[in-house]
Amino acid sequence: MKDSVSTGVAPVPPGTAPDLAARISEASHASFLDGMHLSFAIGAIAFACAISLALLVRSGERREGMASVHV
Secondary structure, eight states, X not given: OHHHHHTTOOOOOTTOXXXXXXXXXXXXXXXXXXXXXXXXXXXXXXXXXXXXXXXXXXXXXXXXTSOOBOO
């Protein structure tokens, strides 16, 4: 059942009352979307951190006879 919810399919057992089946379907869809929103939010935060760090890093200077120096 857990695998079907993670793929977005509502795990409604056969013979379930229509009212209960609708509630199960709504709950599984809500949990799927909540998980998707959380993963997108975490990805956006990681992306923003990466952009911030990229703005602070400068490329190194190449000096003759020496290794690259990062300033």
